Amino acid sequence: MNRLNISHKIEVAFWLLLVGFFFYHSFEFDREIEIYKYGATLWPRTILLLIALAAIGQLLDQRKNGDRSSSNTMAAAHEDSAQDSEIGGLPWYLNTFVLLAIPFFYMNLSALLSLPVVQPFLPEGFNAALPVDDPGSGPVKITCAVVLFVAYLIISWRNHVGAILALPIFFAALLDDFGFYALAPVFIIGVMILMGERRITRMAMIMPLIFGLLLAFFVSLLYVGLPTGNVKPFYTFGNWIVTVLQ
Amino acid sequence: METFNNFLGGTAALFGDPVGIFIFLGGVIGGMLFGAIPGVSMLTLAAILLPFTAHLSPEHGIMLFSVIYCTGVYGGAITAILFNIPGAPENAPTAFDGYPMTLQGKAGKAVGAAVMCSAIGGTVSCVIMMFATAAIADWAISAFGPPEIFALVFFGLAVAASVGAKTFWKGWLSIMAGLMIAVVGLDPVGGIERYNFDMPYLAAGIHFIPTILGFFAVSEIFVQAEKKATGAYKAPKLSVDFPTFKELWAHKIAVVRSIIIGFFCGILPGIGATLAAFMGYNEAARWSKDRLKFGTGQIEGVISSETANNSATGAAMIPLLALGLPGGALTAMMVGVFQMHDMEPGPLVFLNSPDLVWVVFAAMFFANLSILLVGFLEAKTIVNLLRIPFQYLAPMILLLATVGAYAVRGLTIDIVVMFVAGVAGFFLRRSGYSVAGIILGLILGKIGEQTFAQAMQMLHFEFSGFLSRPIALGLLIAGAITIFGSIYGAFFKKQPVPTAAQDDSAQSL
Structure with missing residues (x-):
């Protein structure tokens, strides 16, 4: 049959x-x-x-x-896989796919800005390669990150699980430019909200605790070098923390 | 008698020196803690400490690493059981049943079993190592060439395909996916770049640490987050009830079998504790009366995996010290410690530095015993991590994993790879695939291809050459029987009715 x-x-x-x-x-x-x-x-x-x-x-x-x-x-171990879940269906998968693609748009920003369709909207002499030593690159990266983050918020409005899946990749995609020290507090709060925490006072207390413990253990004690970013003022902030802790 | 005297001499040298005692205790506690902290592992600690060993004597340097090795392999079981995050690949099978036990409120029993069996496996392995290093090394090295190691990898993968996933096919596909990930990078014979798609990062291959963190730690967070989002989340129940002696005694055969498997796998260069743990677990599942309940919280799963991986630690020292062949990442770092002191591990170490050898043997013996004492105390406190609400634990674990992935090579792309692997793991687990199978394929893929190439060169590209090597032939036939047995079962046997054991805990892989 x-x-x-x-x-x-x-x-x-x-x-x-x-x-x-x-x-x-x-x-x-x-x-x-x-x-x-x-x-x-x-x-x-x-x-x-x-x-x-x-x-x-x-x-x-x-x-x-x-x-x-x-x-x-181990069949028994998988019996509840994908059975009790409310997620699924083509619209959900499409929405999640778009959410997961957002971080990769940021990671390929230079290639996107080099597209002929985008070129007319850019000022003359603009370096689409976005080199780290070009002072004009920073504001462009910040603007694009904000725009993509807003897009992430709008698209994930009705897709809670998709938002959870995409947020860490988005965080990782931004690390090179904005650094661990500036992004981690935002990331901690974002994950807490997505996991259902709504109490602002709790978040305000827990976030510095988690961030502080991580920095104390890895940066202060073990001298682990984490990404400081390359866009000002995030780069300056990251370096300041490293200097203070080490 | 001579061995016993040497052991006493090593013990006296170890505990007669305050610096030695301090380093020993530091290694015991450091290995357990780093093994137990999600996102980092004993390898992180070893990598951090490696440059500092130049300031230690060779005895202290090697002793420190061997102690970290023993206690770190155990430490990784704690996070595997409590959070489904194996501290190292060799703890992956521990999570199969350990984590479902935690979800059922039996974390204490699982951790207790891990403590007991890690100590037993490691200690017995150390004793065998002391008595039999020379003889076993001679036999294994002469009997196990590339064809045999390739055959062992094939057998290990064939057995692993039959457990871990929802069906045999999904198990096999999981392992093949892992093997394909391992193909990315340079080919082991000609150094030709494969599947790099003009990306410099891929030219070096996909590193297994971010991949493991992604498939296990991150995907677990996603699975739990999905449950939170859909209202299906249940907080793990806290328990510190350790297993009784009677409960453990009931699994004595599994312990003995895992010691033998672990020791045998550990002795083979390049195989080590990972395959030992998988094979120990697989054989326990194969011989168990409750075969179909494996993966739903069977204490025997934890026992067999933890006994086997710790049993491999003592055995892994045999090829390292006797032939200078490291069996894994940590023993490779030990070679680095030797080299920093202008020494080469190998047969001459036994002649030129017998003190070093016996201090290391004694330290490993006592490190395994100390797992019993310190491990229980550590377990009693660390189980309390389960009291932390998931919305606070999740960002902590994700950030720890981030630091762990970045610390390997200092590349942010490794963090991206880890989170992408996490998303892939989330979807694969929903579809009944085995992330553990993918990881095993990834780790053994490189060894498998390399030994296959060496074997074919050795056998002058004649497959019939395997017929003249009985061990390799036996392992290949056993692997083939396992695969064809599963295929036969898939098409011609009546499928079992699902058991009642399918509770909420089950989606652990």
């Missing part, structure tokens, strides 16, 4: 597309190695073949047994 549903088909399509993508790109390093006749491609292509076989095997198994297919030793 055919017990396949749409998610089974999407799953196998995902794996097969992945195999196709990596197989295609394996030709980029398909070169001979003098001492090893199999070259650099045998290993990855064998893995890709096994992935394709396993994906097809899974499809056939699901066709026969549906979601109860070949329960494993």
